[in-house]
Amino acid sequence: MTSDNEYEVHANVPQSYSYRLMELTPELLKVIEEKKEPLVLKAPTSKSEVVLCTSSETFALRQRNHSNTVMMTKEGERDGKKFFCSYATLSNVFEVRKSKGHIITEGIPLYDGQNKITNTGESVTLDELKTRSAISDLEFESNWFALNGSSLNGQAIILTDDIITRTLHVMIMSIMASSLDFSELSLIEVFQSMGEDPDITIDIVETVLRKFVTNDREPYQLNKAKVVQWYGIETLRRHCRTKPIELSDFFIKWKSELPPFFESSLDIPLLRGNYAMPLPERIQYVSKLELPSDIQNRLKVLFKLQSSWNLTELAPFIEEFNHKNVKIENFVMKFAKKKKQGKKIIITQR
Incomplete structure (x- = not known):
């Protein structure tokens, strides 16, 4: 059987580590085609995750190994006939996913x-x-x-x-x-x-x-809500660090911390992720930085402070562990129990 094209096939094509395949998102493809901004590979240290950055977005790269036959080829011509010749095989590809990026502040004074x-x-x-x-x-x-x-x-x-x-x-x-x-x-x-x-x-x-x-x-x-939130957290640190105080007293102290004549609306939900309520109508400061860095021990500490939590108040303390972005109600079920009280979801220790 004859053909207008000749193909040379080589066995034992060497595996190459000089080339990498990358799956492109529509955003990255547009940047490459328009050539209006550079693409930059970044990694803070040799052991850090590599990211690919445009001027405004960050993409994490994850190597996915596979057993498929993937060959790098080049086109040639001999005796007036075109052919493709393989010169390397690849056993992995980089998956690209949108990332929030990260600034390493350790060591900054x-x-x-x-x-x-x-x-x-x-x-x-x-x-x-x-x-x-x-x-x-x-x-x-x-x-x-x-x-x-x-x-x-x-x-x-x-x-x-x-x-x-x-x-x-x-x-x-x-x-x-x-x-x-x-x-x-x-x-x-x-x-x-x-x-x-x-x-x-x-x-x-x-x-x-x-x-x-x-x-x-x-x-x-x-953003006045951000300003009020900042002063509320500062009030928690100053007055509620060692023991809980009554909510009515807390609101008075919170209001007094704000600049005079600054119009504001004090709302406890602004402070979620910074407090516990170990007793009814009493509030106590909780520093996330001082909590354990694993979810199981963190929950033990939180349940010791407060025996049951409204899910909306507990979520800010544990959402950083939800790497797969599972619905938070389902995620917390791996580590605790839940029950419904009307529209509220209450979380308790197992």
């Missing part, structure tokens, strides 16, 4: 104002940190401020809760005193309204402002 730097680690600039972080540039910016990230003399720093609270208080008071519009704020106007304070640089003001607004570009709109 803490800053509490007045040039007081504690927990000194390596000195790294923001550009260096952005380059080595497994996250896209646009996502880095918003995530960095959420992590209390800022800079001092070009060095990346993490602001302590105390300096954030102090700066936020002065900021809100200054905005109101200068009659600025909470829904149309610019960084330079806010900074200038706060007067000269060597402890509050424009970089620190930017971090605090961006942490409490609803949008990522000027003009900024202050």
Whole structure:
């Protein structure tokens, strides 16, 4: 049987580690075809998960091994006839999935104002940190401020809760005193309204402002719910760390922490993931950072604090373990018991 094409088939084609196959999402394919922005592979360390970043999105890569015959081939021509020749086989492919990305803050110094730097680690600039972080540039910016990230003399720093609270208080008071519009704020106007304070640089003001607004570009709109939430968590830390207090007393203390004349609505659900209610109408601070890092021991501690939990109040403490994004009601059933009380789902220890 004759054909216009000749095909050369070779046995024992060597397996290659110089090439990798990758499954492309529609977003990545569009970036490649349009050629308007670079694709960057990132991994903070040699043992870290590799990610692929566009300017605004992050994709995690996972190697999937297989036993299929997959060959790399090249087209050639001999005696006027075209043929394909294999030169390598591949036994795996990279799956691509959307990822939130990650900024490694371990070792970044803490800053509490007045040039007081504690927990000194390596000195790294923001550009260096952005380059080595497994996250896209646009996502880095918003995530960095959420992590209390800022800079001092070009060095990346993490602001302590105390300096954030102090700066936020002065900021809100200054905005109101200068009659600025909470829904149309610019960084330079806010900074200038706060007067000269060597402890509050424009970089620190930017971090605090961006942490409490609803949008990522000027003009900024202050998110009053975020401000109220921050002061509520601070109130929990200061007054409810060692023992629970009555809710009525807590609301009084919460209100008194806020800047004078700042319009606000106090709502306990804003504080979910930061408190337990061991007794009716009493509230106590719970630090997620101080809880065990595995779900079973974490639940033991939480049930010791509070014998039964409303699922909506328990979920923020355990959702980080739900890697497969299972419905949280079904996920918690692996480790605890549930029952329904009207529309509420109550979780208790097994």
